[in-house]
Amino acid sequence: MTYNDLNIDLTDEQITLKRETHKFAKEVMRPAAIELDMLADPEAVINSPIYWDVMKKGYQLGYHSVFIPDTWGGMGLDPLDVHIVLEELGWGAGDLAIGMCVGCFPAFFSSMVPNEKLIDDIILPFCECEDASFIGCWGITEPDHGTDTLSPGTEMFTNPDITCDVKARLDGDEWVISGQKSAWVSNGTVATHCLCFLTIDPAMGMAGGGICVIPTDLPGVRKGKPLDKMGQRALNQGELFFDNVRIPKDYMMVDQEAYDGILDLTLATANASMGAIFTGVARSAFDLALDYSKKRIQGGKPIFEHQMIKHKLFSMFMKVEAARALSRAAFVYNLNNSPPLTQYSIASKVFCTQTALEVANDAVQIFGGIGLSKEYPIEKIFRDARASLIEDGANDTLMITAAHLF
Amino acid sequence: MAVFESTEKMYEVLGGLFTGLMNNEEVLAKVLKANITIMFDITEPKGQIWLDPNGGGVICGKADLKPDVTMSLSGDTCHHFWLKNISLPVAIAKRKVKTKGPLPKVLKLLPLLKPAHDAYPEIAKANGLPLK
Ligand SMILES: Cc1cc2nc3c(=O)[nH]c(=O)nc-3n(C[C@H](O)[C@H](O)[C@H](O)COP(=O)(O)OP(=O)(O)OC[C@H]3O[C@@H](n4cnc5c(N)ncnc54)[C@H](O)[C@@H]3O)c2cc1C
Numbered sequence: 020m021t022y023n024d025l026n027i028d029l030t031d032e033q034i035t036l037k038r039e040t041h042k043f044a045k046e047v048m049r050p051a052a053i054e055l056d057m058l059a060d061p062e063a064v065i066n067s068p069i070y071w072d073v074m075k076k077g078y079q080l081g082y083h084s085v086f087i088p089d090t091w092g093g094m095g096l097d098p099l100d101v102h103i104v105l106e107e108l109g110w111g112a113g114d115l116a117i118g119m120c121v122g123c124f125p126a127f128f129s130s131m132v133p134n135e136k137l138i139d140d141i142i143l144p145f146c147e148c149e150d151a152s153f154i155g156c157w158g159i160t161e162p163d164h165g166t167d168t169l170s171p172g173t174e175m176f177t178n179p180d181i182t183c184d185v186k187a188r189l190d191g192d193e194w195v196i197s198g199q200k201s202a203w204v205s206n207g208t209v210a211t212h213c214l215c216f217l218t219i220d221p222a223m224g225m226a227g228g229g230i231c232v233i234p235t236d237l238p239g240v241r242k243g244k245p246l247d248k249m250g251q252r253a254l255n256q257g258e259l260f261f262d263n264v265r266i267p268k269d270y271m272m273v274d275q276e277a278y279d280g281i282l283d284l285t286l287a288t289a290n291a292s293m294g295a296i297f298t299g300v301a302r303s304a305f306d307l308a309l310d311y312s313k314k315r316i317q318g319g320k321p322i323f324e325h326q327m328i329k330h331k332l333f334s335m336f337m338k339v340e341a342a343r344a345l346s347r348a349a350f351v352y353n354l355n356n357s358p359p360l361t362q363y364s365i366a367s368k369v370f371c372t373q374t375a376l377e378v379a380n381d382a383v384q385i386f387g388g389i390g391l392s393k394e395y396p397i398e399k400i401f402r403d404a405r406a407s408l409i410e411d412g413a414n415d416t417l418m419i420t421a422a423h424l425f
Numbered sequence: 426m427a428v429f430e431s432t433e434k435m436y437e438v439l440g441g442l443f444t445g446l447m448n449n450e451e452v453l454a455k456v457l458k459a460n461i462t463i464m465f466d467i468t469e470p471k472g473q474i475w476l477d478p479n480g481g482g483v484i485c486g487k488a489d490l491k492p493d494v495t496m497s498l499s500g501d502t503c504h505h506f507w508l509k510n511i512s513l514p515v516a517i518a519k520r521k522v523k524t525k526g527p528l529p530k531v532l533k534l535l536p537l538l539k540p541a542h543d544a545y546p547e548i549a550k551a552n553g554l555p556l557k
Pocket of ligand 1: 410
């Protein structure tokens with residue numbers, strides 16, 4: 020079903036934006052993601068013209084630049100507009116939505132500290148790009164540090180024994196970077212630019228970090244193989260290795276002076292976006308189950324006519340609506356206020372990803388045996404939702420990080 | 426000791442900075458195009474400075490307008506921000522600046538503010554304010 024928007028203040032432009040994005044999600048993203056999901060080899064995903072077609076179409080429509088002001092050629096959308104777009108992209112395909120979203124990280128961060136070099140080298144070329152030849156990624160986690168990197172404000176974050184493997188040192192007018200980022204870096208093996216979160220001052224523990232852009236064609240950068248995983252298979256992921264990579268001084272946007280504060284801002288934006296995207300994923304599972312329940316006949320009538328199925332569907336419907344309400348509120352508040360209230364973004368991420376998993380799980384049950392097969396995309400959506408509970412921070416530890424803010 | 430000894434001094438220095446910029450046609454054209462009403466809500470010394478592209482221009486003191494973007498900060502942070510001793514994200518991360526208004530609009534302001542960064546060191550020097 021197309022849901023009823025409870026926001027009575029949506030403008031005609033916002034309604035059109037929702038309709039247009041939904042069209043892209045339904046006609047382009049969903050079929051592409053289903054095909055890509057079936058490829059056994061993750062290398063085949065990024066070699067497939069299907070992958071590049073969907074990315075290119077997304078870029079041509081400007082979705083890669085939803086977070087960037089129109090001054091630079093970005094979409095320049097208001098926070099509520101961005102939430103609307105992200106929910107629809109998530110409805111189409113959670114994996115491709117994440118790839119599109121995280122792809123803007125280097126340019127988005129550059130637009131917060133727009134020095135001449137970042138404007139010319141990163142922001143403008145990214146916004147102008149229409150063929151997905153400029154793709155970003157967010158390299159923060161490492162083989163030995165997952166949760167460790169995403170817990171600003173907790174006690175362990177300032178423990179000098181816990182630092183990133185990737186470190187940067189200043190040498191004249193350049194930063195020299197060495198170390199390895201994890202196989203989980205989304206867009207890792209297709210990215211042309213990495214927004215890298217690393218350690219500058221190990222004495223400060225994880226808090227002694229820095230944030231910089233690293234073009235991945237620089238000497239000393241090496242990429243791993245695309246990761247083979249359970250869900251979100253259309254989302255490319257893979258390691259990045261840095262061996263004495265030299266970047267200009269201007270590419271280091273944040274140093275240890277404000278690293279933990281900026282990481283907190285990053286989590287607030289990234290987690291709020293996850294909430295929006297996985298509201299869409301939850302809704303897609305509900306829509307498929309509702310549709311199927313009206314077609315599948317058992318006991319001489321559509322299973323929708325059986326009270327138990329109606330009850331289950333209504334419970335799924337309530338969860339999706341609650342997810343949208345929380346994720347919109349958190350998103351709109353935190354993208355209108357800096358510093359943000361990060362605990363609300365985390366609440367949104369945890370609640371919406373959990374909701375996506377629960378709703379997808381119920382949807383599989385409504386489909387019965389065929390829900391486990393590849394005939395319908397519901398099993399893919401279930402796997403995609405499962406991955407989201409670990410993505411952008413494991414839900415359990417994110418909750419502890421957020422509770423530190425009380 | 427606060428960088429600006431009084432609200433009047435702050436209005437003289439920062440108000441002068443913005444008025445000078447608004448007199449520059451190129452800057453004015455960009456400000457008009459962006460069409461964002463900004464309010465700097467300043468503490469120590471207490472005051473408000475408004476930039477209103479819709480006719481008001483630069484207003485020092487309270488105004489009966491609705492801001493698109495509000496930046497709440499101290500007079501010292503203002504001074505160091507215009508001197509480029511501190512960037513906006515760092516100031517936000519360190520809780521020295523609070524912004525209210527859609528993030529894309531806040532980010533849109535940054536390139537517009539560049540001429541203010543360029544002009545301010547001279548103005549600060551001329552007014553005997555510390556540069557570090
Ligand atoms: C689909 C997907 C996309 C991703 N995209 C990116 C990306 O773009 N960039 C990137 O850098 N990374 C990315 N990641 C990595 C992701 O952020 C990490 O997987 C996540 O932060 C958890 O880290 P980990 O896997 O190392 O688990 P660990 O940190 O090893 O955690 C293992 C378990 O221990 C628990 N735990 C850990 N520490 C503590 C503690 N101190 N107290 C109590 N319990 C604890 C955790 O909750 C978890 O249950 C992605 C992951 C996925 C699944």
